[in-house]
Amino acid sequence: MxxxxxxxxxxxxxxxxxxxxxxxxxxxxxxxxxxEVDPEFKEGLKDLDGFSYIILLYHFHRSEGYSLSVKxxxxxxxxxxFSTRAPKRPNSIGxxxxxxxxxxxxxxxxxxxxxxxxTPLLDIKPYVPEFDKRDDxxxxxxxxxxxxxxxxxxxxxxx
Amino acid sequence: MxxxxxxxxxxxxxxxxxxxxxxxxxxxxxxxxxxEVDPEFKEGLKDLDGFSYIILLYHFHRSEGYSLSVKxxxxxxxxxxFSTRAPKRPNSIGxxxxxxxxxxxxxxxxxxxxxxxxTPLLDIKPYVPEFDKRDDxxxxxxxxxxxxxxxxxxxxxxx
Numbered sequence: 001m002x003x004x005x006x007x008x009x010x011x012x013x014x015x016x017x018x019x020x021x022x023x024x025x026x027x028x029x030x031x032x033x034x035x036e037v038d039p040e041f042k043e044g045l046k047d048l049d050g051f052s053y054i055i056l057l058y059h060f061h062r063s064e065g066y067s068l069s070v071k072x073x074x075x076x077x078x079x080x081x082f083s084t085r086a087p088k089r090p091n092s093i094g095x096x097x098x099x100x101x102x103x104x105x106x107x108x109x110x111x112x113x114x115x116x117x118x119t120p121l122l123d124i125k126p127y128v129p130e131f132d133k134r135d136d137x138x139x140x141x142x143x144x145x146x147x148x149x150x151x152x153x154x155x156x157x158x159x
Numbered sequence: 160m161x162x163x164x165x166x167x168x169x170x171x172x173x174x175x176x177x178x179x180x181x182x183x184x185x186x187x188x189x190x191x192x193x194x195e196v197d198p199e200f201k202e203g204l205k206d207l208d209g210f211s212y213i214i215l216l217y218h219f220h221r222s223e224g225y226s227l228s229v230k231x232x233x234x235x236x237x238x239x240x241f242s243t244r245a246p247k248r249p250n251s252i253g254x255x256x257x258x259x260x261x262x263x264x265x266x267x268x269x270x271x272x273x274x275x276x277x278t279p280l281l282d283i284k285p286y287v288p289e290f291d292k293r294d295d296x297x298x299x300x301x302x303x304x305x306x307x308x309x310x311x312x313x314x315x316x317x318x
Binding site for chain 1: 162208209239243249287290301
């Protein structure tokens with residue numbers, strides 16, 4: 001079954017190159033960017049400025065093809081693709097939780113941006129701890145490695 | 160810009176009807192289901208069983224059309240669509256964080272399922288608190304209402 005989506009806006013960030021980027025929002029603390037939502041969707045942004053964080057779903061437009069076994073940025077071993085956040089996926093949907101600074105007209109000013117400049121936006125959802133926060137988690141192969149995400153930067157392996 | 164994705168599996172749950180469903184995984188504690196991943200993607204499931212939770216991205220296949228202003232299940236007022244989790248969206252992508260019970264061959268047995276039976280799966284990502292957890296959040300219009308999600312059930316408004 002094939003599913004067709006459409007770009008509803010564009011994510012703006014200081015990152016123009018796939019190399020040397022933060023690999024998660026937690027590695028991009030304070031990095032400022034914005035979301036230019038297409039004017040036809042402006043009405044849907046109402047009430048969004050009351051939320052500290054939003055979940056961005058976007059298309060990894062620079063990632064083509066995929067492998068089901070990958071060596072992630074945070075590991076030296078090969079892992080099953082779906083146990084990683086690698087951008088090259090059967091459906092290359094990216095997910096980032098970013099801080100909302102201000103909503104003005106059809107632009108959302110955001111912080112903690114780990115997304116490539118020019119990335120096509122697919123959806124915005126409010127981040128709600130009651131829905132989205134989990135505690136006491138096992139994190140498999142990332143155990144002891146996830147904290148390295150703060151300093152780790154991307155290389156060209158998924159370009 | 161148009162983006163084409165493909166179904167990579169099917170989500171199985173006890174929910175056969177859009178009415179009377181939990182509206183978030185937190186309202187579906189203990190509800191069991193499974194994900195039948197297409198056999199061609201089985202290799203990508205390796206290492207997934209080490210994680211307590213996974214993020215499911217899926218297509219709201221029963222939702223057609225959308226309105227940019229909606230009255231959410233948890234409120235009596237009209238809100239901007241992107242400040243809600245309503246299923247009818249410009250790109251109807253659903254997001255649920257569910258508990259992993261077991262991975263066997265190409266089937267993932269899960270718990271806390273708030274998804275309609277037969278829903279097309281788009282992506283699976285590991286849930287990693289270091290990447291995905293945020294504390295001290297303002298939650299706009301959901302303030303004081305988000306806890307009602309445990310008991311709230313859907314009606315036909317987004318059918």
